[in-house]
Amino acid sequence: MNFEWLGRQSDNIVFLLGWHVLLAVTPLILGLLIALPLGWWAHRSRRIYPLLVGVAGLLYTVPSLALFVLLPLVLGTKILDPLNIVAALTIYTVALLVRVVADALDSVPEDTVQAAKAMGYRGYQSLVKVELPVGVPVISAGLRVAAVSNVSLVSVAALLGIPQLGSLFTQGFQLRFFTPIIAGIILCVVLAMILDGLIILLNRWLTPWTPKVVAS
Amino acid sequence: MINYLFNPAHWSGADGIPTLIGEHLLYSLIALAVAAIIAVPLGIYIGVTGKGVFMIAGLANALRALPSVGLLILLVLLISPAFPSKMGYILPSLIVLVLLAVPPILTNTYAGVRAVDAAAVDAAKGMGFRTMKILTDIQLPCSLPLMLSGVRSALLQIISTATIAAYISLGGLGRLLIDGKAQNDYSQMVAGAVLVALLALFFDQLLAFITRRVVSPGLTRRTVKAAAPTAATDTVKTPVAA
Numbered sequence: 001m002n003f004e005w006l007g008r009q010s011d012n013i014v015f016l017l018g019w020h021v022l023l024a025v026t027p028l029i030l031g032l033l034i035a036l037p038l039g040w041w042a043h044r045s046r047r048i049y050p051l052l053v054g055v056a057g058l059l060y061t062v063p064s065l066a067l068f069v070l071l072p073l074v075l076g077t078k079i080l081d082p083l084n085i086v087a088a089l090t091i092y093t094v095a096l097l098v099r100v101v102a103d104a105l106d107s108v109p110e111d112t113v114q115a116a117k118a119m120g121y122r123g124y125q126s127l128v129k130v131e132l133p134v135g136v137p138v139i140s141a142g143l144r145v146a147a148v149s150n151v152s153l154v155s156v157a158a159l160l161g162i163p164q165l166g167s168l169f170t171q172g173f174q175l176r177f178f179t180p181i182i183a184g185i186i187l188c189v190v191l192a193m194i195l196d197g198l199i200i201l202l203n204r205w206l207t208p209w210t211p212k213v214v215a216s
Numbered sequence: 217m218i219n220y221l222f223n224p225a226h227w228s229g230a231d232g233i234p235t236l237i238g239e240h241l242l243y244s245l246i247a248l249a250v251a252a253i254i255a256v257p258l259g260i261y262i263g264v265t266g267k268g269v270f271m272i273a274g275l276a277n278a279l280r281a282l283p284s285v286g287l288l289i290l291l292v293l294l295i296s297p298a299f300p301s302k303m304g305y306i307l308p309s310l311i312v313l314v315l316l317a318v319p320p321i322l323t324n325t326y327a328g329v330r331a332v333d334a335a336a337v338d339a340a341k342g343m344g345f346r347t348m349k350i351l352t353d354i355q356l357p358c359s360l361p362l363m364l365s366g367v368r369s370a371l372l373q374i375i376s377t378a379t380i381a382a383y384i385s386l387g388g389l390g391r392l393l394i395d396g397k398a399q400n401d402y403s404q405m406v407a408g409a410v411l412v413a414l415l416a417l418f419f420d421q422l423l424a425f426i427t428r429r430v431v432s433p434g435l436t437r438r439t440v441k442a443a444a445p446t447a448a449t450d451t452v453k454t455p456v457a458a
Contacts, residue, residue, distance in 0.1 A: 061420045063376035065393055066409035079402065148281050155283040159383050160397060169286045173384070176293060185286040192281035 002179040009180070013168070017187060020164040023085050023157070024150040024191070030086070031093025032143065038094065039101020040127070049102060056095035064088065064156050085157045092153070093146045100142030104135030137210065140203035144196050151192040155184070165191075220407040231391065233411065240388035240415065243306075243381075244374045247313035251370060255318045256363065259325025263359070264351065272326055276319040284377050288312045292384045309381040316377055317370035324366025328359025361431050368423045375416045389415065 006013070042049040062070075067088040069079070077083050108131045116130040158166025168184030171177075204210075220226060227233050262268050291311055296304030332355050340350045382390025392408025395401075 057420075058417065061372055061416045062413045063372075063379050063416055065376070065379050065390070066412045066416075069393060069405045069409040070413070073406065079405075145280070148277065152281065152283045155285045156380060158285060159380065159394065166283065166285055169283070169289045170383075173289045173293070178290070178293065181286055181290050181293070185283060185290065188283040188286065189278075189281045196277075196281075 001182060002177075005177075005179050006183060013183065013187075016163055016165050016167055017191070019082070020151070020154055020166075020188075020191065023082060023154045023162075023164055024089070024147070025195070026086050027089035027093050028143070028147055028150055028195075030090045031097055031146065032139075034090070034094045035097030035101050036132075038098045040105060042098060042102035043105035053099045053102070056098045059091055059095040064092075064153050065159065067091065068157060068160060080161060082157075082162055085154060085162060089150050089153060093150065096146050097139070097142050101135070101139055104138035104142075105131055107138055108134045133206065136206045137203060140199050140206075144199050147195040147199060148192045151188055151195065155188060220403045221410075226407075233392075236387065236389050236391055237411070237415065240375070240378055240390075240412075243310065243313065243378050243386065243388060244371065247310055247317055247374050247378075248367070248371055250310070251314045251317035251321055251374075252367065254314070255321035255366075256325050259322045259363075260329055260351070260356070262322075263326045263329025264355065269326075272323055276323050279315065279319050284312060284316060285380055285383075287315070288377075288381060288384055305381075305384050305386055309378070309384065309386045312381070313374045313377055316373050320369040320373065321363070321366040324369075325359065325363045328362030328366075329355055331362065332358040357432055358435060361427065361435065364423065364427045364431070368420060368427070371419055371423060372416055375412070375419065379412050 038052060042052045068084055071077070071084040071087050072079050072081070075081075075083065075087060112130060112134060113126060116126040121130060154164050155166030155169065157164060158170045165184045165187050168180035168187075172179070172181035172184070221233075229235070262272065288308065291308035292305050295308045295311075298304075299307060336354055336358065337350055340354045345353065378386065378388050379390035379393065382388060382394040389408050389412045392411070393405050396404030396406075396408060
C-alpha cells in the first residue's frame with residue numbers, strides 16, 4: 001500500500017465515494033417505494049403474484065453490464081449518464097423486493113389482521129399501521145441483500161467510465177498499481193457494511209416489540 | 217444493433233459471434249462445475265452434521281459485499297506475472313467466477329438438507345435405512361429443489377461476471393461490450409448486451425425446466441403450498457452481484 005499516493009488522491013477518492021453512495025442509495029430508496037405498492041398488489045391478488053414474481057425473475061437474470069448498456073435505448077440517455085446506473089439498480093431492487101414485500105405481508109398472522117379489523121381499523125389503516133409494521137423484519141432482510149449487492153454492482157459501471165469507487169479498479173489496472181484497487185475494495189466493503197448496519201438499526205427502531213437478539 | 221447482428225461478417229472467424237458464445241459457455245460451465253464440486257458436498261456435510269453452520273451466513277454475506285470487478289482486477293495483477301500468455305487472465309477469471317458461484321450453491325444445499333422433513337428421516341430410520349441410504353434416498357431427493365435453485369443463481373452470477381471479465385481480456389460475449397466501448401461503436405455494445413441477456417435468460421429457463429423434470433412431483437405439490445409463508449426469510453434470491 002502506497003499511503004503517500006492515497007493522501008495525495010484523498011480529494012478524488014472522497015469525490016468517488018460520494019458518487020458511489022449516491023448511485024447505490026438512490027436506487028435502494030426508489031426501489032423500495034416502487035416495490036411497496038407492487039408487493040401489496042401481488043399480496044392481494046393470487047393471480048397477479050406469479051405474474052409479478054415471474055417478470056421480476058426475468059429482469060433479475062439480465063446481467064448488469066448488459067442492462068447498463070441497454071437502458072440508454074429505453075430512456076433516451078447518453079451511455080455515460082449516471083441515470084442509467086440509477087435506473088438499472090432500481091430495476092434490480094424492485095425485482096428483488098416485490099416478492100419480499102408480498103411475502104412479508106403474507107407472513108402477517110391472520111389473527112393480527114382480524115384483531116385490527118375488530119378494533120375498527122379500516123383497510124388502509126390496517127395496512128399502514130398493522131400489516132406493514134409487522135412485515136418490517138422480512139422487508140428489511142430483503143433490503144439488506146439489495147443494499148449490499150447494489151454497492152457491488154455500482155462498481156461495474158466503471159467499465160463504462162462512469163466515476164465511482166470502481167474507477168479506482170480500472171485506474172489500478174491501467175497503472176499496474178495495487179494501492180487504488182485495495183483501497184477501492186476496502187471502501188466498497190466498508191460502505192456495504194455501513195448500509196447493512198443502518199438497515200439493521202432502522203429495523204430495530206421500527207420494530208421495538210421484537211426481542212433484542214437479532215440473528216445474523 | 218440490428219445491422220450489427222445481421223452482418224454475416226460478424227458471424228464467422230475467430231472473433232465471430234458463435235466463437236464468442238462458445239467461449240462464454242466454456243468458461244461459465246467450467247466455473248459452475250468446479251463450484252458445484254466444492255459446494256455441494258460441503259453443503260451436504262454441513263447440512264447433515266450441523267458442523268460449521270456459522271461459516272455459511274458469514275461467507276455468503278461477506279462475498280456478496282466484495283465488488284467482483286475489484287476482485288477480478290486484483291487477482292489478474294497478482295497472478296498474471298506468474299503465468300505466461302493467456303493463462304495469466306483466464307485463471308484469475310475462473311477463480312473469481314468459482315468464488316462467486318460457491319456461496320449460492322453452498323447455502324442453498326445446506327438449507328435444502330436442513331429443510332428436509334425430520335419425520336421423513338425418522339421414518340426411514342425406523343424402516344431400517346442406513347445413514348448413507350437415508351442420504352441418497354431421502355435427504356438428497358428432498359433437498360434437490362433448493363439445491364438446484366442455488367445452482368441457478370450461481371450460473372446467472374457466473375454468466376454476468378464472465379461478461380465483465382472481458383475487461384481484463386477474457387474472451388466471450390463481453391468482448392463485444394468492451395471492444396464496442398473502446399471503438400465508440402454503440403451498435404456493437406448493444407448487440408453484445410442483447411446476446412448476453414438472451415444467453416442468461418436461456419440458461420435460467422433451461423435450469424428451471426431441468427428442475428421441473430428431475431424434482432419428484434410428489435415433492436413439489438407439497439412444497440408449493442407449504443413453503444410459501446416461510447419462503448421470504450430464507451430464500452431471498454441471491455442477487456447477481458456482478
